[in-house]
Amino acid sequence: MLLLAFDTATPAVTAAVHDGTAVLAETHQVDARRHGELLLPAIDQVLRAAGVDKHRLTGIAVGVGPGPYTGLRVGLVTAAALGHALGLPVHGVCTLDAIAFQARAEGLAGEPFTVATDARRKEVYWASYDAEGRRTEGPGVDRPAELTPQARSVGAGALLYPDTFPGAHGPEHVSAGALAGFAAAELAAGRELLPNVPLYLRRPDAQVPAGYKAVLPA
Amino acid sequence: MADEPLVLGIETSCDETGVGIVRGTTLLADAVASSVNDHARFGGVVPEIASRAHLEAMVPTIQRALDTAGIKASDLDGIAVTAGPGLAGALLVGVSAAKAYAWALDKPLYGVNHLASHICVDQLEHGRLPSPTMALLVSGGHSSLLLSEDITSDVRPLGATIDDAAGEAFDKVARVLGLGFPGGPIVDRTAREGDPKAIHFPRGLSGRNDPEYDFSFSGLKTAVARWVEAKRRAGEEVPIADVAASFQEAVTDVLTRKAVKACRDNGVDHLMIGGGVAANSRLREMAQQRCDRAGIRLRVPRPGLCTDNGAMVAALGAEMVWRDRTPSAFDLSADSSLPVTDVHVPHTDFHGQAYHALGGGAA
Numbered sequence A: 001m002l003l004l005a006f007d008t009a010t011p012a013v014t015a016a017v018h019d020g021t022a023v024l025a026e027t028h029q030v031d032a033r034r035h036g037e038l039l040l041p042a043i044d045q046v047l048r049a050a051g052v053d054k055h056r057l058t059g060i061a062v063g064v065g066p067g068p069y070t071g072l073r074v075g076l077v078t079a080a081a082l083g084h085a086l087g088l089p090v091h092g093v094c095t096l097d098a099i100a101f102q103a104r105a106e107g108l109a110g111e112p113f114t115v116a117t118d119a120r121r122k123e124v125y126w127a128s129y130d131a132e133g134r135r136t137e138g139p140g141v142d143r144p145a146e147l148t149p150q151a152r153s154v155g156a157g158a159l160l161y162p163d164t165f166p167g168a169h170g171p172e173h174v175s176a177g178a179l180a181g182f183a184a185a186e187l188a189a190g191r192e193l194l195p196n197v198p199l200y201l202r203r204p205d206a207q208v209p210a211g212y213k214a215v216l217p218a
Numbered sequence B: 001m002a003d004e005p006l007v008l009g010i011e012t013s014c015d016e017t018g019v020g021i022v023r024g025t026t027l028l029a030d031a032v033a034s035s036v037n038d039h040a041r042f043g044g045v046v047p048e049i050a051s052r053a054h055l056e057a058m059v060p061t062i063q064r065a066l067d068t069a070g071i072k073a074s075d076l077d078g079i080a081v082t083a084g085p086g087l088a089g090a091l092l093v094g095v096s097a098a099k100a101y102a103w104a105l106d107k108p109l110y111g112v113n114h115l116a117s118h119i120c121v122d123q124l125e126h127g128r129l130p131s132p133t134m135a136l137l138v139s140g141g142h143s144s145l146l147l148s149e150d151i152t153s154d155v156r157p158l159g160a161t162i163d164d165a166a167g168e169a170f171d172k173v174a175r176v177l178g179l180g181f182p183g184g185p186i187v188d189r190t191a192r193e194g195d196p197k198a199i200h201f202p203r204g205l206s207g208r209n210d211p212e213y214d215f216s217f218s219g220l221k222t223a224v225a226r227w228v229e230a231k232r233r234a235g236e237e238v239p240i241a242d243v244a245a246s247f248q249e250a251v252t253d254v255l256t257r258k259a260v261k262a263c264r265d266n267g268v269d270h271l272m273i274g275g276g277v278a279a280n281s282r283l284r285e286m287a288q289q290r291c292d293r294a295g296i297r298l299r300v301p302r303p304g305l306c307t308d309n310g311a312m313v314a315a316l317g318a319e320m321v322w323r324d325r326t327p328s329a330f331d332l333s334a335d336s337s338l339p340v341t342d343v344h345v346p347h348t349d350f351h352g353q354a355y356h357a358l359g360g361g362a363a
């Protein structure tokens, strides 16, 4: 197995190569406004660092959100196009599951916890996990005040709202290495991953830009 | 010619996911997936709906274009994409896809200007553009007079709308008349039954001291709305066809008069008209008459190539390859307000090193 993994659902632009056993290389840049510029160079760089020719890849794992849409789509369309051009399967991973995978690796294994990322507009994207790491609730998008999270919580969304998520800590954003690790484990266990379809969780803002407003009052 | 560059072009600046494939100046495929029906009930293009549709349509539309052209992606000599101007989120989907294809296939990437592409598409209909060419671009997003010496490097704006684009005025008037969205085709059809001289609507920026080549359609749009509303308030029936015809006459009168004047003033004997509004039958007719009278050769692509499409991007990309222009770097960004003078977005020297480091400079 040689997986190329990346995620653009959080402010991090992150890419990694995973051989089914371990992460061979990983890049991580945090810049919420430049997903489009940073992703492809990051993918190229990580393959070089891993010494892997793109034609040897066996699959692509991509974070399908939830996350702010504009950045999220950069990852998904890149995955779809790379999969098409290189003839590779594309495996979708819920970004919150990847963060949970990393949180367990960093010490939360054996405890239930909640992952929350920043959904902007005073809301968080969130999901809760049991002591075995299974997702028990979510993904959802809600105002923090409307949530009753687990006692432990991670993610930038949790750090942003300490009233709802007391004692929240890292990982703040998703890492492609963890995403790849999660995908590799699921694939090795014979489980299906998600289709390469965004988890928007919200309906589109049906706002037509200025220029179409009525001329005279009704 | 078999040795002419084979280029795939991706266009996602608004609500059409367009993928075109051309060889030199020959059109091989022009696949379009449109989300226009999803926007109709909002009376205008909703950016988030457009962006979502681009993501869904991208790979299927690429495959459809490849199938139609009867080529493999590995046969291509380059990938071109609209880098701007347009809706930021929509552009980003196309730019990201283009980079992924270019990188995966080891092909040069060309981020090009949407407006220059609208001009260059005419090469697929009428052969290489003469130098210089005057272009009148009219659509829902733009209304400009552009003078081009070389479509890959030199496009100069002579004038543009100072408020609404011509196509926006069509949409607005269609709404006022209850005809639906998008307004261009419906107003055109409705106007055929009407008298273009029935009502004299104002010709914006046509006074002696007004800017020669700029346009204004906001006042016209308001005048039509006021006229219609006055009729309705008076309890009279609105002569819809006459209003549509008279409004359309005012728009085309100003557009063609200024375009012909720009040609004359600059000693240019070719006028190209592009953009969605160039599909308007009255505009084509009036432009032909006025150009004939002025001894100017008119070039207007068929309506299907006037609206936004991938073929126009591929046409400009092929010209970039043909003229050996510098490709774009993989950190190319989508620029919603890309100036018309930036015909394409080559990498700078700094980026050039990165580009070569990425293996993109290989022949």
Ligand SMILES: [Zn+2]
Pocket: B114, B118, B139, B141, B275, B276, B307, B308
């Ligand atoms: Zn256009």
